[in-house]
Each structure stands twice: as structure tokens, then as C-alpha cells.
Amino acid sequence: MIVIQRNTDENFTSIRAIAAAVWPIAYSETLSQEQLYYMMEMMYSIKSLQLQASEKKHRFILAIEEETVLGFASYEFNYSKKPKTKIHKIYILTNHQGKGIGKAFVNFIVNEAKERHQKGLILNVNKRNKAIRFYESIGFTISNEEVIDIGNGFVMDDFVMEKTI
Numbered sequence: 001m002i003v004i005q006r007n008t009d010e011n012f013t014s015i016r017a018i019a020a021a022v023w024p025i026a027y028s029e030t031l032s033q034e035q036l037y038y039m040m041e042m043m044y045s046i047k048s049l050q051l052q053a054s055e056k057k058h059r060f061i062l063a064i065e066e067e068t069v070l071g072f073a074s075y076e077f078n079y080s081k082k083p084k085t086k087i088h089k090i091y092i093l094t095n096h097q098g099k100g101i102g103k104a105f106v107n108f109i110v111n112e113a114k115e116r117h118q119k120g121l122i123l124n125v126n127k128r129n130k131a132i133r134f135y136e137s138i139g140f141t142i143s144n145e146e147v148i149d150i151g152n153g154f155v156m157d158d159f160v161m162e163k164t165i
């Protein structure tokens with residue numbers, strides 16, 4: 001059985017390992033090697049993850065099956081001081097995708113968000129990411145587009161997607 005649990009590892013070992021395994025596959029057609037490494041360092045160094053959890057109040061959850069971590073997600077309540085919960089990250093090991101784990105993560109986040117009187121979920125997704133179909137299938141719609149300068153000459157070319165809860 002797959003269970004969703006909060007991450008308690010301050011070194012984010014499983015999260016870093018899953019990101020390192022999934023990112024090169026998920027973004028092979030979307031991002032250059034250089035941008036991929038740059039973003040991995042920016043978002044998944046231990047220091048960066050600790051900062052996200054402590055100062056930015058991102059909550060990290062894991063999908064676990066028999067002590068093996070198969071995926072992770074992170075989210076933040078009251079994003080931009082609005083009653084919206086932002087899903088910052090959601091990544092599942094490639095050979096465990098399509099088994100309902102992504103949906104289970106979003107359901108978990110919806111329940112948490114409702115308890116905190118949030119009115120909706122919001123996230124950014126690369127315009128060329130197949131995950132757009134996943135989000136659409138669970139009730140998200142595109143609400144905006146954003147080109148975000150992330151430094152070093154790189155940009156993120158995203159759709160903003162939202163779902164009312």
C-alpha cells in the first residue's frame with residue numbers, strides 16, 4: 001500500500017535522489033543540459049531545500065511503499081498572501097508514474113488546504129511538459145502564462161494552472 005507522509009529528513013536525501021533521477025527524463029526535450037543542472041542546483045541543493053522548508057514555509061510530503069520513497073511533493077499555503085495553496089513540486093519516479101500517486105498527492109494537499117480555508121490550488125508548469133494533461137485530468141485549467149528570469153541567461157516558460165477547491 002502506498003501512503004503519503006510528511007518528510008522529516010532534514011537532509012532531503014530521498015527527495016534529492018528522486019529529483020536527480022526524474023528531472024533529466026522529464027525535461028530531456030524541454031530544457032538544455034546546462035539549464036537543467038543550473039535549476040537542479042538552484043532548487044535541490046540541501047541548503048536551498050532547507051531554506052524552502054524553513055523560511056519559505058514549503059511543506060514536503062512523500063509517497064512511500066514498504067519503506068521505499070516513490071515520489072515527493074511540496075506546497076505552500078496562502079501563496080502571495082491570497083487564500084491559495086501553491087504546489088511547488090510534484091515528482092514521481094518514472095517507473096511508478098501513472099499509478100495514481102500524483103492524484104493521491106493532490107488529494108492530500110486539497111484536504112490540508114481546505115482545513116486552512118484555502119479557496120484554490122495554483123501551480124506553474126513548463127508549457128511543453130506532458131504533466132499539463134495530468135493537471136487538466138484532475139480539474140486544473142490554465143489561468144495565465146509567465147516567462148520567469150531565473151538568472152544566468154535562463155528563463156522558465158510556464159503556464160499558470162489553477163483549480164478551485
Ligand SMILES: CC(C)(COP(=O)(O)OP(=O)(O)OC[C@H]1O[C@@H](n2cnc3c(N)ncnc32)[C@H](O)[C@@H]1OP(=O)(O)O)[C@@H](O)C(=O)NCCC(=O)NCCS
Nearest residue numbers: 026090091092097098099100101102103130131133134137
Ligand atoms: C505528472 C505526474 C506528477 C503525474 O503523477 P502520476 O502519478 O503519474 O499521475 P496519476 O497516475 O495520479 O494520474 C492521474 C490522472 O492523470 C492522467 N495523466 C497522468 N499523466 C498523464 C499524461 N502525461 N498525459 C495524460 N494524462 C495523464 C492519468 O491518466 C490519470 O487519469 P485517470 O484518473 O482518469 O486515470 C508524474 O507523472 C510525474 O512525476 N511526471 C514527471 C515529472 C513532472 O513533470 N512533474 C510535474 C512538474 S510541474
